[in-house]
Amino acid sequence: xxxxxxxxxxxxxxxxxxxxxxxxxxxxxxxxxxxxxxxxxxxxxxxxxxxxxxxxxxxxxxxxxxxxxxxxxxxxxxxxxxxxxxxxxxxxxxxxxxxxxxxxxxxxxxxxxxxxxxxxxxxxxxxxxxxxxxxxxxxxxxxxxxxxxxxxxxxxxxxxxxxxxxxxxxxxxxxxxxxxxxxxxxxxxxxxxxxxxxxxxxxxxxxxxxxxxxxxxxxxxxxxxxxxxxxxxxxxxx
Ligand SMILES: [Zn+2]
Numbered sequence: 001x002x003x004x005x006x007x008x009x010x011x012x013x014x015x016x017x018x019x020x021x022x023x024x025x026x027x028x029x030x031x032x033x034x035x036x037x038x039x040x041x042x043x044x045x046x047x048x049x050x051x052x053x054x055x056x057x058x059x060x061x062x063x064x065x066x067x068x069x070x071x072x073x074x075x076x077x078x079x080x081x082x083x084x085x086x087x088x089x090x091x092x093x094x095x096x097x098x099x100x101x102x103x104x105x106x107x108x109x110x111x112x113x114x115x116x117x118x119x120x121x122x123x124x125x126x127x128x129x130x131x132x133x134x135x136x137x138x139x140x141x142x143x144x145x146x147x148x149x150x151x152x153x154x155x156x157x158x159x160x161x162x163x164x165x166x167x168x169x170x171x172x173x174x175x176x177x178x179x180x181x182x183x184x185x186x187x188x189x190x191x192x193x194x195x196x197x198x199x200x201x202x203x204x205x206x207x208x209x210x211x212x213x214x215x216x217x218x219x220x221x222x223x224x225x226x227x228x229x230x231x232x233x234x235x236x237x238x
């Protein structure tokens with residue numbers, strides 16, 4: 001199945017926090033979008049791998065994803081090495097995305113930067129035909145996405161490009177709230193964590209408002225790019 005956009009995320013909920021407004025916006029415009037989570041978030045203080053699986057599936061339905069799968073790497077301890085790169089190359093070649101969205105390249109959680117580097121390295125290597133991979137016993141064709149962008153997560157990062165998500169903020173919020181065990185939920189009795197306080201949720205909305213204000217709209221998401229970005233028409237910029 002070919003996707004237009006493949007979102008790579010180390011923890012189930014990273015894609016929702018970082019770029020679910022952009023995902024919803026492109027799906028509404030007819031694009032095919034999928035998420036590949038690297039781990040099941042099994043080191044998270046609240047919830048379990050099984051509850052995160054269910055929450056990820058619920059969020060996929062809310063967003064209208066074409067596909068969502070989990071590579072079951074080890075949360076906290078996966079490496080950006082050949083074995084892990086080959087697994088990510090396999091999903092990039094499987095879905096042949098034009099655009100990859102990945103974790104931030106520096107952040108509070110050390111998994112995020114490592115996953116962002118892994119996604120960037122695998123996106124490049126997937127285009128080298130001498131790296132051979134198979135899917136279900138069939139040799140895969142080389143494929144390199146034409147663009148890799150990083151969504152912005154916990155740390156403030158000055159974006160290279162900002163996407164207006166104002167009409168999709170409700171879908172973004174609903175997709176995040178699908179992770180019932182992780183975020184603020186007054187009915188939930190587990191220990192409070194960094195991300196389960198009401199303040200954290202407000203900070204996600206505040207970030208979206210801050211990026212939105214900077215381009216003259218209400219809510220937006222920011223992305224960074226390792227390469228320079230171009231547009232065909234100056235009037236596509238705002
Ligand atoms: Zn994360």
